[in-house]
Structures are given as structure tokens and as C-alpha cells.
Amino acid sequence: MKICSNAIAWALHSLSLHRATQRxxxxxxxxITSENPTMDDLNSLPYLECVVRETLRFHGPVAFMDRMVTQDDVLPLSRPYIDTVGKCHDTLPIRKGQIIYISILAFNHDTDIWGPNAGEFRPERWQNVPNAAGSIPGMPHPNLFSFFAGQTNCIGYRFALVEIKAVLFTLIRAFEFEPAVPASRIDHGTALIRMPIHLDDQERGTSLPMILKPVNKQEY
Ligand code: HEM
Known part of the structure; x- marks a missing residue:
């Protein structure tokens, strides 16, 4: 599935930039001794779990969701905001028929929730999740918003998590990943589904150049 392949591409991108994490x-x-791990095997690996969660938090393969307002209402806000004429508001009136955009990335990168290093790829943060993240609704973990929340949240999240784990399991055991171009030349694009784009080769559409070397298992 396209969203999962994007998530896997972003995981490999971050792992290529963070070689100690990859190792x-x-x-x-x-x-794991088997080349064909079971779902239970994959789910028993704590660091793999951290890497997958951090990939979904940091890269947010789905950037935002939208909803149409079905009745006039007033939303309470956790933090007040200042409007364009300098007036402070602690609620947000909404009108029937309006479309509201909910940024998944804003939650995932909020420094008030994740701390000052929210903008860094750090799988270890999932070993000690900040208390503030407990307020984020989401599946399957209350603090992972990338599959959204509520009645229509992603129905495929279990499949997605284990698919990402299975592909990383096979690729990371077999190959070392290094970036083939500077990180600054890779962009997320602006679409709803965030796909890697090589800024110097945009005619190709989605692409993420990387150097793969066979893993020398004697070193492990
Ligand atoms: C990393 C991978 C994935 C991400 C980040 C993701 C994320 C999302 C998000 C944000 C929604 C919108 C939820 C909403 O509107 O409330 C959604 C809906 C959905 N997803 Fe996923 N998804 C992923 C993989 C999958 C897979 C692998 C499947 C199926 C096997 C799947 C099936 C669905 C379905 C059927 C819905 C619509 C649910 C509904 O409207 O009730 N997703 N997903």
C-alpha cells in the first residue's frame, strides 16, 4: 500500500542519516534466528517498535485530515491564539458546512508535547514518552496521531505496523543504507500523502536515491 511504502522509504531515509541508530x-x-519472522517475533522487538513509531511521528506519511462541520458550534482551545488584528481568543466558532483541516504534523512536531527536540528523529523518545503526549488521541497508542483518531481512524493500522516492520526486518538485516545525496536535497512535497522527492531530479516524481551495501554479518 502506497502510504506504507512511503513510511518505509522515510524510515530508510532517516536510518541512512542516523547510522548509529541503523546499526x-x-x-x-x-x-531473531529465522529469516521468516512471525508477527509475534516482529512485535517482540522493542527498538524496531521505537523506530517505526518515530518514523510515523517524525515523517507523518499523512500530513493532515479534513472534516466538514455538520452544525454551528464553538470549539474550546487548549491554548489561546492571537488573530490578525491582535485580539486574543480561547475558543474557535465554527459554522455548518465549513471544512476544517487538522494537522497531524503539528501534533507530531509540537515542542510543548514532545520537548525541544521534537524536530529530531530520535527513536529512543518512545522508551520514555513525555506525559504531555498522553493527551494525544490516536491508535493504536494513545500518543501516536499518525493513524488519526475517532470513529473513522485508520482501519489498517495493525496491518500497516507489521508490514513496515517486516520490510525493515528484511532490508536492514541484509543491507547498509547510506544517503546518495545530501539530506537538504530531499523534500516531503506538499501533498496530503508525504512522498520523498529529490529536488535535483523532480521529473522522476517520487524518488529517494540511496547507496546500499551488503551487511557484513561477521561485524555483528
Ligand atoms: C503507515 C501507513 C498508514 C497510515 C499513516 C494511515 C493513515 C490513515 C489515516 C490518517 C486515515 C484517516 C482516518 C480518518 O479520516 O479518521 C486512514 C484511513 C483509512 N485507512 Fe489507513 N493508513 C495507513 C495504512 C493503511 C493500510 C495498510 C490499510 C489497509 C490495509 C489502511 C486502511 C484504511 C482505511 C480503510 C481507512 C478509512 C477508514 C474509515 O473511513 O472508516 N490504512 N488511514
């Missing part, structure tokens, strides 16, 4: 993940993955 630590590989060390954990190589503790």
Missing part, C-alpha cells in the same frame, strides 16, 4: 536496529533484528 542498533540491525543488532536487534539479528537476534
Amino acid at each position: 542498533k536496529l540491525r543488532e536487534e533484528l539479528l537476534t
